[in-house]
Amino acid sequence: MPRADTGSALKNFIANTLMWGVQMERRIDPFLRPAFDWAFQDVLTRLGSTIINWGRKDEGLALAEERIAPDEEESLNSIIETFTAQMKGLWKPGKFERGGNTKTHGIVRGEFIIHEDLPEKFRRGIYAEPRSFPAWIRFSGPGPYITPDIDDVGFMSISVKLMDVPGPKLMDQEKHTLDMFGVSTPTFVTPHTRFNAQLQKASLQNAAIFHFLNFKQPHVMDMLMQGLWTKTQSSPFEAPYFSCVPYLMGEGQAMQYSFWPKWEKRTKIPRLPLRPPDDYLRQAMVKTLSERDVEIDFRIQLQTDSFRMPIEYAGVLWPEKLSPRVSVATIRIPKQKFNSQAQMDFARKLSYNPWHTVAEHRPLGNQSRARKRMYLELSKLRQDTNRVHHYEPDGSETFD
Helix, strand or coil, X not given: CCCCCCCCHHHHHHHHXXXXXXXXXXXXHHHHHHHHHHHHHHHHHHHHHHHHHHCCCCCCCCCCCCCCCCCHHHHHHHHHHHHHHHHHHHCCCCCCCCCCCXXXXXXXXXXXXXXXXXXXXXXXXXXXXXXXXXXXXXXXXXXXXXXXXXXXXXXXXXXXXXXXXXXXXXXXXXXXXXXXXXXXXXXXXXXXXXXXXXXXXXXXXXXXXXXXXXXXXXXXXXXXXXXXXXXXXXXXXXXXXXXXXXXXXXXXXXXXXXEEECCCCCCCCCCCCCCCCCCHHHHHHHHHHHHCCEEEEEEEEECCCXXXXXXXXXXXXXXXXXXXXXXXXXXXXXXXXXXXXXXXXXXXXXXXXXXXXXXXXXXXXXXXXXXHHHHHHHHHHHHHHHCCCCCCCCCXXXXX
């Protein structure tokens, strides 16, 4: 991970020292964290959301209603410019990586199985009938760097590309796919794109901490909400993942979705409190899929309160007391070998975008509106620089 480069020796020292402290805490976190999570994680997440909501203004939006802010385009342009500068500074032509969710722990073959007998209000879009979709599922680290797993900031992401999805798509870049995303924190790192643009500028200096901790416009609550869920991870198969942002669930109805592991056991992280292998998370995936199948429960939470379950603010938890998460599908990942260089190269070739979807599940809110052009332009930058063409998978790919 590059050292901080803020232009101030004092700020560089603070940022580097705090990052070192976080990395050292990761070595002892697994010995302390289970008890903390059991006692405090959920209650403090709900309390944090309540405190944030006290400071928010109720704009009187209807369910599933969006409202475009006047500075969205300016914020989006800033985000793209900063990511572009960062990617060009980190990677050489031919070796460009993604700007975010950068390190691939593995990409695996699976199927997305819609449950039978869903309540009528959930039978929209791809959930209208029980069926199965083939899928490529990518598990990744946070980015924008590729670091040893123990040195990252403690969260992971999942990207699911369904194939054989019928109907017209919101982007004509791919004709037969639908993409879904989740990160292992239930709230997004910034509540909207205006603050995301500020965070990316701090990240370009390798000093993201000064986005959260500063005298001019601190974002302490956002940092605390993330800190409740970032931890030393044991395996990409053993964490929940959350969409954090809403999507349509049919016209006039909004949802968030989440992914929940069905396997309750946790993989032991080797060598702690000493340094684990650099790619121990990938090794945990390889070992698991050499021994058994993996199943992940896919749940949908419908919006029932436009203020406490906001569309345009991604920094608060949608309360389950208002609307429970309902299991609507299962992701099944069969036993397989997936760690060949050819399959890892295949992961680098794919592009994911939340707008690879059908109209019934259109992404909602400013973060999602930004992702459409941001993901498209950064993906094109990566592919053009690496001299590879856009590729739409169909599930028939093999890597012998």
